[in-house]
Amino acid sequence: MKNIASVIVDVTTRQLDRPFDYLIPPKWEGTIQPGMRVIVPFGPRKIQGFVINLKNEHEVKLDKLKAIEDVLDVTPVLNKELLQLGYWLTKKTLCFTISAFQVMLPAAIKATYNKYLQCTEEDKVNLPDEWQALFLNRTKVDWKEVEHLPLTTVQKQIERGVLEVVYEVKSKGGKKTERVIGPIVSLEQLKQVYEETKAQKQRDVLATFIEDASPIRKKMLLSSLGITDAPVKSLVKKGVLKEDEVEIYRDPYAERDFVPTKPFPLKEEQQVALDSIKQSVHHNRHDVFLLYGVTGSGKTEVYMQAIDEVLQQGKEAIVLVPEIALTPQMVERFKGRFGSKVAVLHSALSVGEKYDEWRKIQRKEVSVVVGARSAIFAPFENIGMIIIDEEHESSYKQEDNPRYHARDVAIERGIYHQCPVVLGSATPTLESFARAKKGVYHLLTMTKRTSEQGLPTVEIVDMREQLRGGNRSMFSKELHEKIEDRLQKGQQTVLFLNRRGHSTFVMCRDCGYVIECPHCDISLTYHRMNQRVKCHYCSYEEALPKTCPSCESDYIRFFGTGTQKVEEELVKLFPAARIIRMDVDTTSRKGAHEKLLKTFGDGRADILLGTQMIAKGLDFPNVTLVGVLTADTMLHLPDFRAGEKTYQLLTQVSGRAGRHHLPGEVIIQTYTPEHYSISLAKMQKYEQFFVEEMQTRRSRQYPPYYYLTLITVSHPELMKVVNVVEKIVAYLRNKCANDTIILGPVVSPIPRIKDRYRYQCMIKYKREPELINWLQFVQEQYAQEMTKDNLQISIDFNPTMMM
Numbered sequence: 001m002k003n004i005a006s007v008i009v010d011v012t013t014r015q016l017d018r019p020f021d022y023l024i025p026p027k028w029e030g031t032i033q034p035g036m037r038v039i040v041p042f043g044p045r046k047i048q049g050f051v052i053n054l055k056n057e058h059e060v061k062l063d064k065l066k067a068i069e070d071v072l073d074v075t076p077v078l079n080k081e082l083l084q085l086g087y088w089l090t091k092k093t094l095c096f097t098i099s100a101f102q103v104m105l106p107a108a109i110k111a112t113y114n115k116y117l118q119c120t121e122e123d124k125v126n127l128p129d130e131w132q133a134l135f136l137n138r139t140k141v142d143w144k145e146v147e148h149l150p151l152t153t154v155q156k157q158i159e160r161g162v163l164e165v166v167y168e169v170k171s172k173g174g175k176k177t178e179r180v181i182g183p184i185v186s187l188e189q190l191k192q193v194y195e196e197t198k199a200q201k202q203r204d205v206l207a208t209f210i211e212d213a214s215p216i217r218k219k220m221l222l223s224s225l226g227i228t229d230a231p232v233k234s235l236v237k238k239g240v241l242k243e244d245e246v247e248i249y250r251d252p253y254a255e256r257d258f259v260p261t262k263p264f265p266l267k268e269e270q271q272v273a274l275d276s277i278k279q280s281v282h283h284n285r286h287d288v289f290l291l292y293g294v295t296g297s298g299k300t301e302v303y304m305q306a307i308d309e310v311l312q313q314g315k316e317a318i319v320l321v322p323e324i325a326l327t328p329q330m331v332e333r334f335k336g337r338f339g340s341k342v343a344v345l346h347s348a349l350s351v352g353e354k355y356d357e358w359r360k361i362q363r364k365e366v367s368v369v370v371g372a373r374s375a376i377f378a379p380f381e382n383i384g385m386i387i388i389d390e391e392h393e394s395s396y397k398q399e400d401n402p403r404y405h406a407r408d409v410a411i412e413r414g415i416y417h418q419c420p421v422v423l424g425s426a427t428p429t430l431e432s433f434a435r436a437k438k439g440v441y442h443l444l445t446m447t448k449r450t451s452e453q454g455l456p457t458v459e460i461v462d463m464r465e466q467l468r469g470g471n472r473s474m475f476s477k478e479l480h481e482k483i484e485d486r487l488q489k490g491q492q493t494v495l496f497l498n499r500r501g502h503s504t505f506v507m508c509r510d511c512g513y514v515i516e517c518p519h520c521d522i523s524l525t526y527h528r529m530n531q532r533v534k535c536h537y538c539s540y541e542e543a544l545p546k547t548c549p550s551c552e553s554d555y556i557r558f559f560g561t562g563t564q565k566v567e568e569e570l571v572k573l574f575p576a577a578r579i580i581r582m583d584v585d586t587t588s589r590k591g592a593h594e595k596l597l598k599t600f601g602d603g604r605a606d607i608l609l610g611t612q613m614i615a616k617g618l619d620f621p622n623v624t625l626v627g628v629l630t631a632d633t634m635l636h637l638p639d640f641r642a643g644e645k646t647y648q649l650l651t652q653v654s655g656r657a658g659r660h661h662l663p664g665e666v667i668i669q670t671y672t673p674e675h676y677s678i679s680l681a682k683m684q685k686y687e688q689f690f691v692e693e694m695q696t697r698r699s700r701q702y703p704p705y706y707y708l709t710l711i712t713v714s715h716p717e718l719m720k721v722v723n724v725v726e727k728i729v730a731y732l733r734n735k736c737a738n739d740t741i742i743l744g745p746v747v748s749p750i751p752r753i754k755d756r757y758r759y760q761c762m763i764k765y766k767r768e769p770e771l772i773n774w775l776q777f778v779q780e781q782y783a784q785e786m787t788k789d790n791l792q793i794s795i796d797f798n799p800t801m802m803m
């Protein structure tokens with residue numbers, strides 16, 4: 001009998017990042033499996049851990065072995081494949097094993113929770129007698145009530161599919177909960193208590209539950225009987241009723257009807273693409289496809305018909321879309337085609353809602369997942385295809401540990417399941433397009449829009465000339481006229497303001513003083529709502545000063561153009577226009593995003609003004625004009641991908657115009673019309689852009705010609721940082737190949753965050769198979785100081801953020 005479990009414990013220190021052995025007490029022998037979470041003693045504490053392996057007694061030294069304290073799961077939360085994927089993540093990103101396991105699970109499982117055993121009404125009849133008694137008049141039993149039972153008997157019922165373990169998140173600030181009352185005795189007993197009770201109000205309560213034993217919201221109970229809390233409290237005290245606090249779960253899409261859709265007859269290019277993908281589905285081949293299709297070429301339709309094929313094989317599909325594109329429109333399209341077979345995972349869901357969706361996946365109630373980055377870890381066991389839409393989006397890379405890229409995880413899972421991975425984009429990353437050209441990925445090209453209109457015409461307006469001509473407005477003459485024209489025709493306009501890289505700092509116009517965060521070397525961002533300035537890195541905030549702290553001038557103003565300011569000007573210029581503004585301020589409340597888009601989609605507004613969040617995925621037939629207010633704000637970021645990102649964004653935004661019967665027009669306003677990212681976006685010539693940008697990358701030795709690894713060292717003391725980073729660089733210089741370039745050490749673009757000084761070094765290399773081992777060695781060398789002395793060394797392979 002294997003009665004020893006190897007456990008990865010929840011401690012994030014390098015020295016302890018290895019399995020520890022624990023004895024399995026006899027009562028759990030044969031029931032504990034890899035992938036389950038347990039509570040184990042660790043030093044003076046009791047902590048959580050994941051069982052990864054079982055062993056026999058003779059494989060380990062028995063003396064000193066402590067025993068497992070408690071078992072948290074009755075069935076594994078991580079299956080064999082995901083455990084393996086966890087090790088892979090650990091190795092590839094140099095994160096802690098425990099972090100790799102945790103990132104694959106929904107937050108609810110990590111949070112404090114109540115554990116219940118649940119049985120549906122229909123399943124109750126299938127329970128053995130003793131269990132039926134337990135579930136009498138209720139569908140949910142607190143885990144504490146069954147804890148004393150042998151785990152195997154519980155497991156048996158779970159395997160039969162009649163019982164289920166569920167977690168409910170304990171309410172933490174801000175989450176909606178409500179009190180629920182229900183009986184905890186049998187109907188017989190309820191009747192008996194009813195007979196014995198004299199107090200009329202208590203009798204009323206009892207009568208309610210004799211009629212219908214299911215738990216009821218306390219508020220409703222009190223108001224329907226017209227009573228106070230007191231009679232309920234007495235009955236709870238007597239042990240007849242039970243009061244619970246439960247989080248209010250809501251299926252965010254439950255109240256919505258999704259109009260069922262049928263597959264479109266495909267256009268020729270779509271058909272060719274689909275056929276190739278189907279081939280590899282049929283032959284269970286792990287191929288990576290790059291579906292390069294212009295905006296509006298019907299990529300989503302290809303995804304959906306390919307998924308159809310996968311479902312017919314009895315397999316499952318994962319579809320990743322960027323968070324920002326996970327609009328109601330996108331969800332609607334998948335729900336419309338696949339109905340209740342779809343689970344949706346995105347960050348707007350509450351912890352409980354996310355957990356509910358995850359559970360649907362684990363219980364195999366759904367076979368399609370549409371979700372943002374972390375949906376790549378969906379616990380399916382029979383994956384037939386993984387799709388990554390808008391594969392160029394930087395949000396697919398996680399910026400915290402584990403610093404993984406969803407594309408890499410998708411390919412790893414694709415290999416395991418022997419299934420195709422489809423990457424789709426109108427503007428693929430240079431890395432992916434280069435791979436496709438080399439034949440590493442299969443290139444599928446769609447050059448035409450599905451509508452007869454073709455791509456919109458794009459016009460570039462030089463804002464410097466506008467200024468010379470005396471126009472100081474943020475709207476060029478051209479854009480102004482075209483908006484006027486659309487208003488008259490009753491067509492819609494989308495205006496895009498690129499906020500990323502936009503300065504919204506506060507500066508004194510007399511002396512040039514800029515307000516900065518006292519803890520981070522970065523300017524504070526102005527928040528109009530409450531007249532305060534805020535740090536984006538450490539959330540430090542203060543009131544907007546009335547006079548300049550340096551020269552006391554009262555001419556201290558905030559700089560940069562915010563959406564609110566644009567809106568104000570729009571109202572002045574077009575008083576009759578109905579305007580919708582979408583930015584972080586107007587969409588912070590739950591459901592607001594969806595509501596605003598619906599208003600626009602229903603034609604109840606003329607102009608949609610927004611930031612990045614309107615650049616993707618929108619498909620409104622009446623939009624015939626797209627205006628980009630300032631195209632170049634991103635070009636000047638200290639990032640070698642600035643040109644690529646600008647090109648991608650301009651193409652995506654332009655792609656919102658003229659997608660159906662009406663032709664579309666795009667106006668791009670810029671101060672640098674000569675930059676090739678902007679001029680080629682006008683011509684919509686991705687392949688030419690690719691060639692140009694590749695030349696730049698080659699000459700400047702950047703990806704995809706070179707790989708990058710960024711090491712950032714931080715500590716509250718500057719000397720310490722410099723000392724450590726210099727040692728690391730010296731060590732690496734000694735090891736690395738001759739053609740490897742080590743830049744630095746230099747001060748990071750943001751020299752200080754949260755009172756920690758930051759230095760970095762960038763390694764550029766063509767081939768360094770040992771690099772990962774050297775960096776692991778570096779981590780081990782500094783493990784003590786990282787645990788005890790507040791030293792941080794972050795290692796980012798293929799970084800997407802250069803700051």
Ligand SMILES: Nc1ncnc2c1ncn2[C@@H]1O[C@H](COP(=O)(O)OP(=O)(O)OP(=O)(O)O)[C@@H](O)[C@H]1O
Nearest residue numbers: 264265266267295296297298299300301450617655
């Ligand atoms: N074969 C087809 N026949 C007619 N209409 C189609 C067909 N395929 C897709 N469409 C429609 O064309 C429009 C554009 O398709 P879709 O949104 O899938 O394009 P896309 O390539 O994903 O676009 P983007 O990259 O801009 O988001 C949609 O309204 C879609 O319903």
Ligand SMILES: [Zn+2]
Nearest residue numbers: 517520535538
């Ligand atoms: Zn700060």
Ligand SMILES: [Zn+2]
Nearest residue numbers: 508511548551
């Ligand atoms: Zn001043």
